[in-house]
Amino acid sequence: MTTAPSRRIFTASALASLSSLALTSCDSTTDPAPSTPSASGAVPSTNAAADGATATVPIPSGEPLPTATTIVTASESSETGSDAPWVETGSAQAAGDAARLLVTGVRTGTHEDYDRIVVDLSGEGTPGWQADWVADAGTQGKGDPIQPSGIYILRVFGTGARMPSTAEEIASAQKTLSADLDLPAIASFHYDPTVEAQYQLVLGTSSQSYRIFALSSPTRLVVDVKHP
Numbered sequence: 001m002t003t004a005p006s007r008r009i010f011t012a013s014a015l016a017s018l019s020s021l022a023l024t025s026c027d028s029t030t031d032p033a034p035s036t037p038s039a040s041g042a043v044p045s046t047n048a049a050a051d052g053a054t055a056t057v058p059i060p061s062g063e064p065l066p067t068a069t070t071i072v073t074a075s076e077s078s079e080t081g082s083d084a085p086w087v088e089t090g091s092a093q094a095a096g097d098a099a100r101l102l103v104t105g106v107r108t109g110t111h112e113d114y115d116r117i118v119v120d121l122s123g124e125g126t127p128g129w130q131a132d133w134v135a136d137a138g139t140q141g142k143g144d145p146i147q148p149s150g151i152y153i154l155r156v157f158g159t160g161a162r163m164p165s166t167a168e169e170i171a172s173a174q175k176t177l178s179a180d181l182d183l184p185a186i187a188s189f190h191y192d193p194t195v196e197a198q199y200q201l202v203l204g205t206s207s208q209s210y211r212i213f214a215l216s217s218p219t220r221l222v223v224d225v226k227h228p
Contacts, residue, residue, distance in 0.1 A: 084212070084224075085211060086209050086210065086226060087209070087211065088208045088209055088210075089132075090131060090132035090133070091130075091131050091212060092128075092129065092130040093129055093214075094128045094159070095125060095126060095128030095159040095160025096127075096128070096160060097125075098125045099123075099124065099125025099126055099127060099160025099161075100123050100124050100125060100160070100162040101121040101123040101124070101125060101127055101160050101161050102123050102162055102164060102169060103119055103120070103121060103161065103173050103191075103193070103199055104120045104121065104122050104172070105120040106118070106191050107120065108181055108186070108189070110183045110184065110185075113226060114185060114224045114225060114226045114227060115181070115183040115184060115185040115186040115224070115225050115227070116222060116223070116225075117186065117189060117201060117203065117222070117223040118221070118223075119158060119199075119201070119220060119221040119223075120218065120220055121161075121219040121220060122218070123162065123219070125160055126160065126214055126216075126219075127158055127160045127161075127219065127221045128159040128160050128214075129156055129157060129158055129159060129212050129221060130156070130159065131154060131155065131156045131157075131210070131223075132155055133152060133153065133154060133155075133208060134153050134154075134155045135153070136153070137153055137155050137190075137200075139200075140192050140198075140200055146178075146190045146192075146202045148178075148187065148188040148190055148202055148204030149180060149187045149188045149204045150186070150188060150203070151205065152205045152207070152208050153202060153203070153204060153205075154203040154205055154223075154225070155200065155201070155202050155203075156201040156203070156223055157199070158198060158200070158201065158221050160197065161194045161197055161198055161199050162194065163194055163195075164194075175193060176190070176191060176192055176193060177190070178191075184206070184227040184228070185205055185206055185225040185227045185228065186203055186204070186205055186206075186225050187204040187205065187206060188203070189202065189203045189204070190202040201223065203223070203225065205225050207227065209225070209226040210223065210224060210225045211224050
């Protein structure tokens, strides 16, 4: 059973200022979510989708991937993945040998005992990861400092990824995203787009108990942080 979720939906103008990719919510209900006000006061239209543990926003073949102007909502009500172990140290899992996955979205939400970040992926193979607790973090490539709010910093490299190859993919996937969430366990997060087969998530947290696992149909990488 889940509690009423916290939901974060960002307007197109707010996301544009962050050069973000599409952000949706992976919480436990389909009630309408408040939109974060933008400078212009514009609120994007939404499209709800709920199919339990596999809740996602399907992208029809031949249509462009989500962009900052196509914000949508989604829900994820199942406890799928609850058998994954909770850990407090670093953890890693190799990606499948043939993995070539494109990030298509990042979703956030809260459940009864934990907060969740979901990275939606498309393509072939099984995603992997490498996670550790760090004193500070920087962007891939340039190494610009990332300063998330929160007590601790969890850095997660998602592996088995590929660079975008079309204009639509570049417009939607090859963008950074930073957001304050103010959830019980995850105060903020930063998404750093793919470089050399990996992307980066930097979470500011109030707890050091977490779990990471992959889901399929559709492919997703899930990061849960337990409430303190």
